[in-house]
Amino acid sequence: MKEIFVLAEHRQGExxxxxxxxxxxxxxxxxxxxxxxxxxxxxxxxxxxxxxxKKWADKILVVEDDKxxxxxxxxxxxVIVALWQEHKPSLILIPQSGFGxxxxxxxxxxxxxxxxxDCFDIDVKDDSLVATRQMYGGKVNADIRFVEAPGYILTVRxxxxxxxxxxxxxxxxxxxxxxxxxxxxxxxxDYVEVAVGEVDITQxxxxxxxxxxxxxxxxxxxVEELADAMGGVLACSRPIVxxxxxSKDRQVGSSGKTVKPKLYVALxxxxxxxxxxxxxxxxTIVAVNKDPNAPIFGVADYGIxxxxxxxxxxxxxxxxxxxxx
Amino acid sequence: MDIxxxxxxxxxxxxxxxxxxxxxxxxxxxxLVFTINEADNYALEEALLIKExxxxxxxxxxxxxxxxxxxxxxxxxxGADTAxxxxxxxxxxxxxxxxxxxxxxxxxxxKYDLILTGCMASDDWFSLVGPALAEILGILHATMxxxxxxxxxxxxxxxxxxxxxxxxxxxxLPAVLTIQTGINEPRYASIMGIAKASKKEVAxxxxxxxxxxxxxxxxxxxxxxxxxxxxxxxxxMAELIPGTPDEAAGALSAVLxxxxxx
Numbered sequence: 363m364k365e366i367f368v369l370a371e372h373r374q375g376e377x378x379x380x381x382x383x384x385x386x387x388x389x390x391x392x393x394x395x396x397x398x399x400x401x402x403x404x405x406x407x408x409x410x411x412x413x414x415x416k417k418w419a420d421k422i423l424v425v426e427d428d429k430x431x432x433x434x435x436x437x438x439x440x441v442i443v444a445l446w447q448e449h450k451p452s453l454i455l456i457p458q459s460g461f462g463x464x465x466x467x468x469x470x471x472x473x474x475x476x477x478x479x480d481c482f483d484i485d486v487k488d489d490s491l492v493a494t495r496q497m498y499g500g501k502v503n504a505d506i507r508f509v510e511a512p513g514y515i516l517t518v519r520x521x522x523x524x525x526x527x528x529x530x531x532x533x534x535x536x537x538x539x540x541x542x543x544x545x546x547x548x549x550x551x552d553y554v555e556v557a558v559g560e561v562d563i564t565q566x567x568x569x570x571x572x573x574x575x576x577x578x579x580x581x582x583x584x585v586e587e588l589a590d591a592m593g594g595v596l597a598c599s600r601p602i603v604x605x606x607x608x609s610k611d612r613q614v615g616s617s618g619k620t621v622k623p624k625l626y627v628a629l630x631x632x633x634x635x636x637x638x639x640x641x642x643x644x645x646t647i648v649a650v651n652k653d654p655n656a657p658i659f660g661v662a663d664y665g666i667x668x669x670x671x672x673x674x675x676x677x678x679x680x681x682x683x684x685x686x687x
Numbered sequence: 688m689d690i691x692x693x694x695x696x697x698x699x700x701x702x703x704x705x706x707x708x709x710x711x712x713x714x715x716x717x718x719l720v721f722t723i724n725e726a727d728n729y730a731l732e733e734a735l736l737i738k739e740x741x742x743x744x745x746x747x748x749x750x751x752x753x754x755x756x757x758x759x760x761x762x763x764x765x766g767a768d769t770a771x772x773x774x775x776x777x778x779x780x781x782x783x784x785x786x787x788x789x790x791x792x793x794x795x796x797x798k799y800d801l802i803l804t805g806c807m808a809s810d811d812w813f814s815l816v817g818p819a820l821a822e823i824l825g826i827l828h829a830t831m832x833x834x835x836x837x838x839x840x841x842x843x844x845x846x847x848x849x850x851x852x853x854x855x856x857x858x859x860l861p862a863v864l865t866i867q868t869g870i871n872e873p874r875y876a877s878i879m880g881i882a883k884a885s886k887k888e889v890a891x892x893x894x895x896x897x898x899x900x901x902x903x904x905x906x907x908x909x910x911x912x913x914x915x916x917x918x919x920x921x922x923x924m925a926e927l928i929p930g931t932p933d934e935a936a937g938a939l940s941a942v943l944x945x946x947x948x949x
Binding site: 373433434435436459460461463464466467468470471472476477478479480492495496497498499500501502503504505506507508509511546547548549550551552553554555556568574575592593600601603604605606610613616617618619620624625632646647648649652653654655657659660661662663664665666667668669672673676677679680681683684685 | 698700701702703704705707714729783784787806809810811812813814815816817818819821822823827828829830831843845846847848849850851852853854855856857858859868869872909910911912913914915916917918919921922923924925926927928933935937939940941942943946948949
């Protein structure tokens, strides 16, 4: 029987949304290959999670151990290797997340299985696995094929599948932890929240986001003026924070804040997944970019293809004009 | 402390329109500007900062064609001590795990306490070579690192998770750390540094030097393969407002006004 493993990801006592998405995607794939879907649940005191996942998989393999209370790539790897040896699943799906990227590559080396990361679509065509992922900042999609192997590991990008419960009824199997001693050479210390700054961009009705296209710190004032004219707050994509031009609390995206304003204006932001995941819930999205193929135009409602340094001052002037009239 | 930094020469594509070439499996390289992968540049800076603090050596290592020497020399110009380039016709089309194996084979006779690299390459978006390399070498790793503190025989690192949360952990050295962008402020090379670096030698190693077989590397050794590249078809597409910047700005403001957004 073909089996698909999905690693359930939880953090600080809460199941992560991506777990349900992967289980939903995994269930579809399992039914296509006439296989079974197994959720892998590692942790300590995870009874409530077992209940949460019951309708989402055919089986839940539960490994409880104090040493698995917080995610630890090293401990997780040892446990999953033991489960692999017992079950030999055809496919292991792991979230493309802070935890997943720390685990999947070394796991694939130890198990000697092919790995593809950051997949957003998975299919089986002519009996072989095809994964689709993005390259070059989301500007290109790549179909990936695999050489035949005893199994495959894929990490899957959040929001690739919609979290629809498959209505299954899982058999719950408790497995003894293979961990014998504390893993001293890799120790979890703590979680730390990034400090909240002077503005809370998640509370604003209008958010004006600026990205790499602004080129120099010296050019930021024209964006600030526009945000001001629109009565919005200034936000940004990752490169602006990396460069130290704006503080981390203004960053929109997967490693920053998620905003759902009435209006989001993306200026010189190409629209890689890491950014759009934090703003695509806005009611109206406007984008200005010089690349007509920039992925941002796929999430925007209105777009202007053009030079930021001409469009922003023009917008500023028109909007100030409207507000004064 | 001896540090190896794995770097990669990549095309700058963030602000550029991309085209797919006639093979359908690669992008058109002509007209693209190549530079050090952004996250690798932060990894290099972190290595140089550590060397300045505690002493030791920094080696820059890459796998790639002759053109990558420019990327290595920029590393030397900024303060790296030695540069090594792994290059062989057999390496072409190596996937992420094979790339990690080739890098690992080069490290067998090197001395290192720390291996740093970027958390992701901006071309392939793999984020896997660093941790795979660690596993092959039998040492520890931490990915997406935003802070490195060195202590006796170990390092305390912060890793970036989703939603602005950091995971702090202690790991034993030697280790591979994949560095996230924004961890520091990468320096620019000085004119003097560039002049000095131009005289330094880049060691080049091929298949035989690394003790590898042709069947283990490149297309032959890779178990994943890009079959086809396509430009994404947007499920929806923004209504693009035509005209001069002034006309477009006027039309857009009118739409926003009508919707009560400004």
